[in-house]
Amino acid sequence: MTTPKGFNSKYYRLLPVFALLPVLLLFLPYVSTGGKSLNGLGMLKAAGEFKNAAGAVLPIFGGIGGLVAGLVAAAALILLFIFRNKVFGYIATFAEAFFAFFEVASFFGIKKMFDATEGFGSDFMIHDLRAGFWVLLIASIAGLWITMAANRFHTEYIILTVMSVIWLFPVFYITMTALRQEGSFYVNYIMPKQPGLENFKKMIFDDSKFHYVRWFKNTLLVATLSCIVSSLIVLQSAYVLSRIRFNGRKVIMNLLLILGMFPGFMSMIAVYYILKGMGLAQSLVALVLVYSGSASLSYYVAKGFFDTVPKSLDEAACIDGATKWHVFTKIIMPLSKPIIIYTVLTSFMGPWADYIFASVILGDKSDYYTIAMGLFNMISMENIDKYFTQFAAGAVLISIPIATLFISLQKYYVEGLSGSVKG
Amino acid sequence: MKQSGYDKTLQLAKKVDKIDRLSYILMGFAHIKAGQIVKGVGFFLLEIAFIFYMINKGVTTLLNLITLGTVQQGMVYDEAEEIYVRVDGDNSMLMLLYGVVALFVIIGFVILWRVSVRTGFQALINKKAGKKNPGFIEDIRSLFDKNIHMNLLFVPLLGLFLFTVLPLVYMILMAFTNYDVNHQPPGNLFDWVGLRNFNELLLSSGKIAQTFWPVLGWTLVWAVFATFSNYFLGILLAVLINRDGVKLKKLWRTVFVLSIAIPSFVSLLVIRTMLNKSGVINMELISLGFIKDPLPFLTNATWARASVIVANMWIGIPFTMLIATGILTNIPSDLYESAKIDGAGPFMMFKKITMPYIFFITTPYLISNFIANVNNFNPIYFMTEGGPLTLEYFKGAGKTDLLVTWLYKLTKDSFDYCYAAAIGILIFGISATVSLILYNKSNASRNEEGFQL
Numbered sequence: 001m002t003t004p005k006g007f008n009s010k011y012y013r014l015l016p017v018f019a020l021l022p023v024l025l026l027f028l029p030y031v032s033t034g035g036k037s038l039n040g041l042g043m044l045k046a047a048g049e050f051k052n053a054a055g056a057v058l059p060i061f062g063g064i065g066g067l068v069a070g071l072v073a074a075a076a077l078i079l080l081f082i083f084r085n086k087v088f089g090y091i092a093t094f095a096e097a098f099f100a101f102f103e104v105a106s107f108f109g110i111k112k113m114f115d116a117t118e119g120f121g122s123d124f125m126i127h128d129l130r131a132g133f134w135v136l137l138i139a140s141i142a143g144l145w146i147t148m149a150a151n152r153f154h155t156e157y158i159i160l161t162v163m164s165v166i167w168l169f170p171v172f173y174i175t176m177t178a179l180r181q182e183g184s185f186y187v188n189y190i191m192p193k194q195p196g197l198e199n200f201k202k203m204i205f206d207d208s209k210f211h212y213v214r215w216f217k218n219t220l221l222v223a224t225l226s227c228i229v230s231s232l233i234v235l236q237s238a239y240v241l242s243r244i245r246f247n248g249r250k251v252i253m254n255l256l257l258i259l260g261m262f263p264g265f266m267s268m269i270a271v272y273y274i275l276k277g278m279g280l281a282q283s284l285v286a287l288v289l290v291y292s293g294s295a296s297l298s299y300y301v302a303k304g305f306f307d308t309v310p311k312s313l314d315e316a317a318c319i320d321g322a323t324k325w326h327v328f329t330k331i332i333m334p335l336s337k338p339i340i341i342y343t344v345l346t347s348f349m350g351p352w353a354d355y356i357f358a359s360v361i362l363g364d365k366s367d368y369y370t371i372a373m374g375l376f377n378m379i380s381m382e383n384i385d386k387y388f389t390q391f392a393a394g395a396v397l398i399s400i401p402i403a404t405l406f407i408s409l410q411k412y413y414v415e416g417l418s419g420s421v422k423g
Numbered sequence: 424m425k426q427s428g429y430d431k432t433l434q435l436a437k438k439v440d441k442i443d444r445l446s447y448i449l450m451g452f453a454h455i456k457a458g459q460i461v462k463g464v465g466f467f468l469l470e471i472a473f474i475f476y477m478i479n480k481g482v483t484t485l486l487n488l489i490t491l492g493t494v495q496q497g498m499v500y501d502e503a504e505e506i507y508v509r510v511d512g513d514n515s516m517l518m519l520l521y522g523v524v525a526l527f528v529i530i531g532f533v534i535l536w537r538v539s540v541r542t543g544f545q546a547l548i549n550k551k552a553g554k555k556n557p558g559f560i561e562d563i564r565s566l567f568d569k570n571i572h573m574n575l576l577f578v579p580l581l582g583l584f585l586f587t588v589l590p591l592v593y594m595i596l597m598a599f600t601n602y603d604v605n606h607q608p609p610g611n612l613f614d615w616v617g618l619r620n621f622n623e624l625l626l627s628s629g630k631i632a633q634t635f636w637p638v639l640g641w642t643l644v645w646a647v648f649a650t651f652s653n654y655f656l657g658i659l660l661a662v663l664i665n666r667d668g669v670k671l672k673k674l675w676r677t678v679f680v681l682s683i684a685i686p687s688f689v690s691l692l693v694i695r696t697m698l699n700k701s702g703v704i705n706m707e708l709i710s711l712g713f714i715k716d717p718l719p720f721l722t723n724a725t726w727a728r729a730s731v732i733v734a735n736m737w738i739g740i741p742f743t744m745l746i747a748t749g750i751l752t753n754i755p756s757d758l759y760e761s762a763k764i765d766g767a768g769p770f771m772m773f774k775k776i777t778m779p780y781i782f783f784i785t786t787p788y789l790i791s792n793f794i795a796n797v798n799n800f801n802p803i804y805f806m807t808e809g810g811p812l813t814l815e816y817f818k819g820a821g822k823t824d825l826l827v828t829w830l831y832k833l834t835k836d837s838f839d840y841c842y843a844a845a846i847g848i849l850i851f852g853i854s855a856t857v858s859l860i861l862y863n864k865s866n867a868s869r870n871e872e873g874f875q876l
Contacts, residue, residue, distance in 0.1 A: 108711055156663045163660070164678045167737065171681060173703060174693045185696070188706035233582065236575040244572045252576070259587055261854040263798045263827050266847030269834050270590030270597075273520060293586025296579035325567035328575075353686040356800055356831060372688045376805070379692060388696065395693060399685045406684035407677060414745050 004084040011150035015092075018143040019077035022070030022099070025139065028132030066102030069095050070140065073147070089151045096144040103140040177392035185388035199393035210387070212394055214367070215374040218284060222370060223351040225288045230295035230347040235340065238302030239328055243314065260297045268360045275361065282365040290361060291351050298346075301416055305339040306332065342416025345409050352402060371398050432537065435544035446543045450536060453543025457550045461559035466539045473532045481525050488522025491515040491600065492612045516608040519600070523593045527584075598844035604837055613841075620845040631842065634817040634829075639849075641728065642825045645803075646796040648732050649739065654789060656736065657743020658781055662773060664744070665751050676748070679741040687738055691805035694734045695721070698806075722811050724822035731823055735802045746788065747781055754780050790861045794854045798827045826850050 003009035073095035080088035141158075148155050173190055178199055180192035203212045241253060271290060272281055280286040309332060317327050333340070355372040362368050369377075375398075377383065378391040406413070436444065439453070446452035450470040454463030492513025501508045546556045557565065566574040598620055606613035624635045664675045682690060697703050698720035705717035720730045754777065762772050782789075803809060809824035809832065816824075819832045826846055833843035 154666065154669050156666055156669050159663060160669075160675055164675070167679055167682055167741075170690060170693050170697065170737070171685070173697060185699075186701045186706075188703075188710045190703060190707070233579045237579040240572045240575045246572045249572075252580070256583075258855070259583070259591065261794065261858065262591055262851045263830065263847055265800065265827065265831060265834075266844065266850075267587065267590030267594050269840060269843075270520070270593040271586055273516070274585065274590060277520075289582075290586060293582040296583050297587070299579075323568035324571040325574075328571070349686070353688050353801070355688055355804070360835060372686070375692060376688070379696060384696070384699075391692075391696075395689045399689050402686055403681060403684035407680060410677075410680055410684075414749055417742075417746055417749070 004086070006086050006152065007089065007150050008152050011146050014146050015077055015150055016081070018096075018139070018146055019074045019081075021139045021143065022067070022074045022136075025070075025132055025136045026067070028135065029130035032130055066099060066106055066136075066140070069098035069102055070136075070143075073099050073143065077147075086151075089147075093144075093147045093151050093153060096140070096147045100140040100144040103137050107137055174392050174395055177389055178396045180389055180392075183389070185385050199389045200397065203390050203393045203397065210374060210378060210390070210394075211366075211369075212374065212397075215369050215371045216398070218368055219352060219370040219372075222284050222287045222291070223348050226291035226351050227344060227348040229288065229292035230350075231340070231343045233292060233295040234299055234302055234343050234347065235333075235336075236328075237296045238299040239306055239332060241299060242303045242306035243311075243328075243332075244324070256297055256299065259294075264294065265356050265360075268357065272360055282362055282368065284368055286361050287351070287358060287368075287370075290357050291347075291354070295347065302339050302343055305336060305416070309335055338412045338415045341409055341412040345406070345413055346416075349402065349406070352398075432541045432544070435541060435548065439544050439547050443544070443547055446540060450539045451543070453547050454539075457543070457546035457556050459546055459556055459558065462562065463543075466535075466543075469532075469535060473528070476528065480521075481528065484518075484521045484525040487513070487518040488525070490518075491614050492518050492608075495612050496610050512609065513612060514608045515600075515606075515613045516602070519596060520593055523589065523596065527589065527592075594840075594844045595848060597840055598848050600841050602841045603839040607838060616841075620841050621849075624842065624845055624849070631817045633815065634820050635846075637816075638820065638824055638826055638829055641823070642797060642827075645728070645732065645799075645825060646793055649735050649796045649799065649802075650789065650793045652732065652736055653739030653743050654785075654792070657740045658747045658778070660740060660744045661747035661751055662777060665748060676744070679744055682738055683741050683745075687801050688805055690738060691734065691802060694737065695806050698730055698734075721807050724811055724813070727807050727811060727823050731802050731806050734806055735799075738802070746785065750781050750784055751777070787862075790858055793861075794858060797825070797850065797854060797857075799825070800827050800831065803828050804831070 003012045073092050076088050076092035076095055079085075080092060145155055145158060148158070176190050176192055179195045179197070180187075181194045181196045181198045182192070203210070207213070241249060275281040275286045275289070280289070313331055313335075314324075314327050317331055318324075322330070351370075353372060354370070355376060358370045358373050362370075362373065371394075375391060375394055378387050378394065384391075443453050443456065446454075449467065451463035451466030454460075454466060456463075492515045494510075494512040496512035497510055498507040499510045500506075549556050599615055599617060600613050601616045601619070602613040605611070623629055623631050625632065660679065663669070664672055669675075699705070700717045700719070700722065702720075704720070705714075708714050709717065719726050721727045758776050759772055762776060767775070803823055803825050807821065807823045809819075809821035809828045811823075812819070812821045816822075819837055820829050824832070827850060830843045830846045830850070833839045833846070
């Protein structure tokens with residue numbers, strides 16, 4: 001059999017298998033319900049009977065849709081072999097895609113479909129499903145894969161789609177929970193039954209138990225201040241260590257390297273007492289000092305960047321009579337936009353996400369709690385049942401500005417990050 | 424050969440008059456004689472301040488550092504009032520802290536003294552040779568030019584000293600005391616115990632050693648899995664997205680970057696609630712008919728360990744993906760073309776070209792990532808808080824505790840500071856050893872000057 005133009009011959013030869021499979025599978029045992037066993041055709045009939053049962057919409061859709069799409073795909077493939085026209089290749093691919101989608105949907109919904117009439121045990125998927133179901137599920141995905149490959153589509157899309165779903169699921173789940181006005185933690189569904197913004201309202205305006213707005217203000221203040229201070233510290237130490245050769249430079253660099261290997265948290269108790277000695281413990285200023293005090297430990301990425309800025313620039317400026325201060329502020333800094341943004345971004349996001357330092361420095365001073373501490377308390381054993389949906393709202397609220405900021409500055413972040421890799 | 428500062432000072436000392444050697448004792452003498460009045464007076468005042476501090480406080484502070492206090496807080500019968508009154512004892516914790524400060528003051532003074540002697544002699548020699556010495560104003564000005572490093576590094580190093588070096592030295596010393604929950608100042612004293620804590624942690628048959636070794640083992644297992652799973656899968660993801668002809672590259676990337684963009688404590692707490700015994704995953708699995716009883720995602724030791732590794736992948740894979748994306752675009756495309764001509768398939772090209780190339784460039788990243796994972800607090804603490812707890816372990820430690828989360832618990836919950844400090848030192852030992860071995864084996868120890876343009 002020769003391969004028509006525009007097809008990948010290696011996979012094209014496999015296509016007949018996937019043209020036959022959906023048809024054959026209709027006759028394999030699909031599910032066994034209390035002694036009697038249904039095959040694919042029987043399933044179609046059963047799905048028709050259940051169409052009025054509540055909660056069975058998705059499974060019926062999946063069951064019927066899947067089988068129909070599978071048959072369409074099979075038909076398109078047969079037509080392709082007869083007419084050898086690329087159009088049928090496209091149709092087959094789309095049908096296979098629907099086939100796979102519906103089969104996966106029924107994977108998640110088939111029990112609910114049968115539950116609507118009979119009520120199955122909770123290990124239904126393992127005990128009552130027969131080979132037909134599992135083979136159909138695998139065949140639909142394999143069929144999609146082979147058809148796409150035969151048509152010279154990128155099969156990467158399948159993996160990327162699956163991974164995207166996994167990656168987006170927690171985000172989707174917490175957003176849906178935030179929008180859910182009824183129930184608490186212990187519910188067995190995801191889509192809210194009464195969607196609304198009640199949780200967000202409570203989180204922002206109800207100040208009786210959790211002081212979300214205050215946490216937000218505290219965190220914003222701490223993050224902004226320590227971002228300014230640490231960025232300055234990081235940039236100036238990186239500049240000096242990259243550009244200026246002076247006695248003790250190596251000593252300082254080795255010192256920074258060694259200090260960086262101690263767990264940062266180890267010295268927290270001592271820091272706490274030092275701050276107490278300064279009269280600052282349990283305050284937001286203390287947090288700013290802690291976050292920015294050891295900022296110079298992360299000079300490395302910025303140094304790597306400055307190392308790549310040609311030194312001839314400095315020399316030329318020096319010959320023209322510029323001081324090194326001018327070189328730093330007027331020449332190097334304007335050239336370093338990517339690394340400045342990277343530094344600012346990382347030193348802003350660090351304090352947002354920090355929990356340990358805040359928890360030691362602030363202790364029980366709940367007036368100064370940051371977002372991380374507050375949200376962590378909200379899902380403790382005694383709170384989670386009552387306040388879980390509010391926690392979700394709080395989590396969504398805090399993530400939106402941070403994620404937006406991060407994604408819009410993503411480019412610089414990647415540049416800085418790859419700079420750090422090349423070291 | 425480079426001269427050490429000490430040699431230089433000795434040479435300078437030979438060239439100045441005998442009387443000028445007075446500045447060994449009177450700091451700033453030489454400066455004033457050479458015309459640098461402000462500088463000289465400044466050195467002199469600092470010397471006075473130091474002597475004043477040593478007489479007033481320093482000596483007793485140093486003695487206290489040796490004893491760590493002798494008088495315990497107690498009740499004494501006051502005969503006049505006919506009641507017991509509390510008498511404040513020594514506070515070992517503060518004595519240790521002030522002792523460390525005193526040590527640093529002395530070290531600082533020694534450095535200052537050497538600088539003053541050397542620069543003073545230099546100024547005198549300059550004057551003799553007829554050169555003009557820079558005045559105060561010029562010195563200030565040089566801070567923005569020749570000596571800009573002193574200016575720019577002052578604040579960073581001060582911050583580093585106050586919030587990292589000083590506390591770290593204090594904590595390192597604490598590892599050699601018995602500052603645990605039973606020796607809490609101000610009620611009780613604590614004292615030096617030498618290497619006892621390390622002995623207990625590493626060699627004894629007590630509960631604490633029975634906790635340390637399994638926790639260390641799990642820390643290393645975690646670090647290896649967390650590092651390499653994220654690394655390889657992240658690269659694979661980057662390769663998938665960056666294949667020629669895959670459309671919507673930016674959209675795919677953004678989907679995955681979302682998990683970096685969301686603050687990690689939020690995503691970890693969300694995943695934790697999802698994996699809860701009555702969380703959405705268990706609830707859905709039951710209602711979909713996969714299982715009868717909820718799976719012990721976070722309550723069984725093995726499950727919990729697997730769960731934190733998987734949850735960490737959710738956060739970590741996109742990081743590697745971003746890094747690898749930057750590198751992939753740099754791989755010379757003729758490598759792939761000639762491989763294609765030789766008949767290599769995509770898998771072969773990935774294995775023989777992409778992987779070695781990325782691996783070569785990212786070795787330093789891989790090492791620092793491994794170290795970071797040894798100290799990776801967030802995934803463990805936010806997911807399991809170290810649990811499930813077990814009676815086999817020292818109080819409060821759980822089956823998923825890393826050394827660093829155990830350290831946190833020892834400081835924050837059970838106040839066994841001396842053990843926490845000893846563990847911190849051991850973590851440092853692990854990190855330092857691993858980096859030293861791997862850095863030396865990798866190509867990272869290259870000449871940095873060679874890379875500057």
